[in-house]
Amino acid sequence: xxxxxxxxxxxxxxxxxxxxxxxxxxxxxxxxxxxxxxxxxxxxxxxxxxxxxxxxxxxxxxxxxxxxxxxxxxxxxxxxxxxxxxxxxxxxxxxxxxxxxxxxxxxxxxxxx
Amino acid sequence: xxxxxxxxxxxxxxxxxxxxxxxxxxxxxxxxxxxxxxxxxxxxxxxxxxxxxxxxxxxxxxxxxxxxxxxxxxxxxxxxxxxxxxxxxxxxxxxxxxxxxxxxxxxxxxxxxx
Numbered sequence: 756x757x758x759x760x761x762x763x764x765x766x767x768x769x770x771x772x773x774x775x776x777x778x779x780x781x782x783x784x785x786x787x788x789x790x791x792x793x794x795x796x797x798x799x800x801x802x803x804x805x806x807x808x809x810x811x812x813x814x815x816x817x818x819x820x821x822x823x824x825x826x827x828x829x830x831x832x833x834x835x836x837x838x839x840x841x842x843x844x845x846x847x848x849x850x851x852x853x854x855x856x857x858x859x860x861x862x863x864x865x866x867x868x
Numbered sequence: 869x870x871x872x873x874x875x876x877x878x879x880x881x882x883x884x885x886x887x888x889x890x891x892x893x894x895x896x897x898x899x900x901x902x903x904x905x906x907x908x909x910x911x912x913x914x915x916x917x918x919x920x921x922x923x924x925x926x927x928x929x930x931x932x933x934x935x936x937x938x939x940x941x942x943x944x945x946x947x948x949x950x951x952x953x954x955x956x957x958x959x960x961x962x963x964x965x966x967x968x969x970x971x972x973x974x975x976x977x978x979x980x981x982x
Contacts, residue, residue, distance in 0.1 A: 759910075789970055798872070798959055798973035799911070845910050855924055856971075858910030 757782050759848050761859035768836050769867050776831040776862050778846030787849040788829040789856070790820055794842045802844075805829065816840070841866045870894040872974035874960050880980045886948035889977045893942070893962030899923075901971065902935055902945050903959040911959055917943060918965075950981045 758781040768774050780786055787806045791799040803814025810822040820831045829846060843863050849856035873892040881887045893900050898919050903911035914933065916924040919940040928935065932951070937943040947954055957978050961971040 791973075796975075796978070798874075798975045799961075799971075800973070801970040804970045847910075855913050855916070858912075860908075860910050 757848060757850065757857055759846055759857055759859040761844075761846055761862050763862045764860075765863040765865065767865040767867060770838050771835050774831075774833045774836045774840070774864070776844050776846075776864070778829045778831065778859060779827055780829065780846070780848040781827065782848055782850055784850060787851075787856070788820075788822060789847040789849070790814065790818070790829075790831045791845045791847060791858075792816075792842050793845065793861075799845060802831070836864075836866055838866045838868070840864060870972075872960055872962050872972050874958075874974035874977055876977055877975065878978045878980075880982060881950050883952055883981050884949040886946065887950050887979065888944055888946045889958050889960075889979075891943045891945070891960030891974060893960070894972055896964070897962035897972070898940070898965050899963040900937060900943050901961040901963070902943070903961065905957040905959055905976070907956070914945070947979075950979075952981050955979055955981045 760779045762777050789804045790802040793799045802818050803812050805812045805822045813819050818833050822829050843861045845861045846859040847856050875890050900917040902914040905911040914928045915935045917937045920937050935945045957976045959976045961973045963969050963971050
């Protein structure tokens with residue numbers, strides 16, 4: 756069955772430090788993978804997506820993610836975090852053949868000065 | 869930049885009352901989704917439309933929830949009667965079609981049932 760796991764409920768990083776948010780998925784074929792960001796009380800904004808090609812994908816706001824098929828992972832990274840990056844981040848997986856896109860439970864990012 | 873419009877932003881209703889949410893997707897987006905997001909969790913799909921047709925409503929509690937997209941443009945999600953457990957954020961999203969596009973989400977409607 757299709758599933759998404761975000762192992763970290765929350766993460767705290769210092770401003771200027773690097774960030775990596777983990778995402779593991781379960782899907783029988785090549786997945787469509789997404790990262791979204793949600794500020795408090797707002798909808799979700801698409802950061803980046805992967806469905807084929809280069810396994811390192813670049814997104815908006817300086818984020819990137821790497822697809823590793825052998826590890827069933829799609830971790831989100833940013834080299835230097837800004838205070839405005841504090842938000843909740845959701846990994847999502849979708850597929851063809853009628854599989855709906857499902858979301859992980861999210862990772863809340865706190866940024867300390 | 870084009871946006872998905874949702875209204876109202878906030879709604880407080882008493883249990884057993886009816887409540888409705890409205891969504892206007894990005895112009896030209898054929899696919900429309902309603903998601904429910906309980907506090908502290910990820911969004912869960914309630915219903916998916918392709919134009920005016922329902923593609924997936926397997927997770928929609930049909931005894932109390934209904935959704936329509938009569939002309940294949942804007943959509944309404946209704947709950948009748950509302951229950952305390954329905955308190956959540958209701959998100960609408962639209963897509964050009966095809967998973968490779970990702971979704972554009974609206975700002976959501978925060979429902980509180982008292």
